[in-house]
Amino acid sequence: MANYFSTSFTLGILGGGQLGKMMLYDTRKFDIKTHVMDPNPDAPSKIAADFFETGDLMDYNQVLQLGRKVDVLTFEIESVNVEALETLEKEGKKVFPSSATLKKIQNKGVQKQFYKTHQIPTADFQLFNSKADLNEAIIRKEVSFPFVWKSLTGGYDGKGVSVIKKQEDLIPLPDVACMREELVDFKNELAVIVARNVAGEIKTYPVVEMEFHPTANQVEYVLSPARIDDAVAQKARDLAMKVSSSFEHVGLLAVEMFQTSEDEVLVNEVAPRPHNSGHFSIEASYTNQFEQHLRAILDLPLGATEQKCAAVMVNLVGEANHQGNVFYENMEEIMRLPGVTPHIYGKRETRPFRKMGHVSIIGENIEKARSLAQDVKEKIKVISR
Incomplete structure (x- = not known):
C-alpha cells in the first residue's frame, strides 16, 4: 500500500468550493498534501490547500497541466473537462471517479439512458x-x-x-x-451515499430523507436516518449498491431517489462526489463522507458507516432580498442550543438562495433533532449588511 501520510504524495482536487474545503479538513487530519484548482481566486478551499491555483475547470490544457503535477486526481464538481481526464488516464494518471463514470453522469440524458440499459428503476x-x-x-x-x-x-x-x-x-x-x-407521485425524497474503493470494497450509509424548499427547489433539511419502514430502507440501500456497481465508480456516489406512494423506489439522479445529503455524517457517523471519499480513492480500507446518533442538517442559504457582504444573524443564539454545529463555507458575498453554509443538529432521536432544526431554521438568517 502506498504511503500517503506526511510524504511528497500530492492529491489534486478540481473545484475549490465548500465540498473541496470540507474534504481538505480530512486531508489535513491525515497530513496528505493537496493541490486545488478553481476559477474563483477567493474559493473556499484556498484557505486549506497546500497549493491553490486559479483556473478554468472546463479548459482542456489547464486541467491537463494540473493533473500532471499530482499523483491522484479527484473532483468536487461534475463540470470539469472530461477529455483532459481521459488523456491523463491514458498517460497512466490515477483519476477517481474515472472519466468513464463522469461521462455517463454529466449529461442527464445519458444518465437516464444508462438506467434504462441497466434495468435500474427510474421515472x-x-x-x-x-x-x-x-x-x-x-x-x-x-x-x-x-x-x-x-x-x-x-x-x-x-x-x-x-x-x-x-x-x-x-x-x-x-x-x-x-x-x-414523468411527474412521480412520491411520498418521500430519499438519498443514499455509497462508497466504493479501488479494490471494489463497497459500503452504504443509512438512507436519508430530504425536505425541499417549496419555491427554490433546494434541500432545506436532511434527516438521518430517514423516517421510513425498514423494508423500504433496505430496498433503497440495495438499489444504491446496484447503481454503484453498474457505474463501477470509485469514491463516493450520492444516489437520490423517490419513494413512490406504492413504496417502490426510483432513482432520480446521482452525483459522483461528496454531497449535501451526506453532511450529517460529519457529526453523526463513525466515518464522515469526506474521509470516506479519501479512503475510497486512495484504496484504503473503508470506514464504518453506522451512525452514533440521529441527525438533521439545515442548509443555510441567502435570504430572498439580500445581496452583498454576508452577515449571519442570531449565530450566537443557535450556538447556545445543545448538539448544534454551524459550518460556514467561506463565501463572502450572499445572494438569494445561495448556499452559504449548513448547520448540523444531533440528538438521541430524529423527532427531537427535527424539532430543534426547526428552531435553528427560524432563528438564523443569512443577510447582507
Whole structure:
C-alpha cells in the first residue's frame, strides 16, 4: 500500500468550493498534501490547500497541466473537462471517479439512458434536442401535462428543473437540449451515499430523507436516518449498491431517489462526489463522507458507516432580498442550543438562495433533532449588511 501520510504524495482536487474545503479538513487530519484548482481566486478551499491555483475547470490544457503535477486526481464538481481526464488516464494518471463514470453522469440524458440499459428503476422520460422539438411533441400530443422539464447539462441546486403544467410554462425556459420526465407521485425524497474503493470494497450509509424548499427547489433539511419502514430502507440501500456497481465508480456516489406512494423506489439522479445529503455524517457517523471519499480513492480500507446518533442538517442559504457582504444573524443564539454545529463555507458575498453554509443538529432521536432544526431554521438568517 502506498504511503500517503506526511510524504511528497500530492492529491489534486478540481473545484475549490465548500465540498473541496470540507474534504481538505480530512486531508489535513491525515497530513496528505493537496493541490486545488478553481476559477474563483477567493474559493473556499484556498484557505486549506497546500497549493491553490486559479483556473478554468472546463479548459482542456489547464486541467491537463494540473493533473500532471499530482499523483491522484479527484473532483468536487461534475463540470470539469472530461477529455483532459481521459488523456491523463491514458498517460497512466490515477483519476477517481474515472472519466468513464463522469461521462455517463454529466449529461442527464445519458444518465437516464444508462438506467434504462441497466434495468435500474427510474421515472419515464423522453429526450429532446431543443425547446422547439419539445413544443412540437406537445402539439402532436406525444407529451401530456403535467411533467418535469430538465436541462440535460448545467443544472444544480434546483436550477435547470421546472414543473410544466401548461405549454406557456416553457416560454421563460432556455432553449437547450432537455428532457421530459414523468411527474412521480412520491411520498418521500430519499438519498443514499455509497462508497466504493479501488479494490471494489463497497459500503452504504443509512438512507436519508430530504425536505425541499417549496419555491427554490433546494434541500432545506436532511434527516438521518430517514423516517421510513425498514423494508423500504433496505430496498433503497440495495438499489444504491446496484447503481454503484453498474457505474463501477470509485469514491463516493450520492444516489437520490423517490419513494413512490406504492413504496417502490426510483432513482432520480446521482452525483459522483461528496454531497449535501451526506453532511450529517460529519457529526453523526463513525466515518464522515469526506474521509470516506479519501479512503475510497486512495484504496484504503473503508470506514464504518453506522451512525452514533440521529441527525438533521439545515442548509443555510441567502435570504430572498439580500445581496452583498454576508452577515449571519442570531449565530450566537443557535450556538447556545445543545448538539448544534454551524459550518460556514467561506463565501463572502450572499445572494438569494445561495448556499452559504449548513448547520448540523444531533440528538438521541430524529423527532427531537427535527424539532430543534426547526428552531435553528427560524432563528438564523443569512443577510447582507
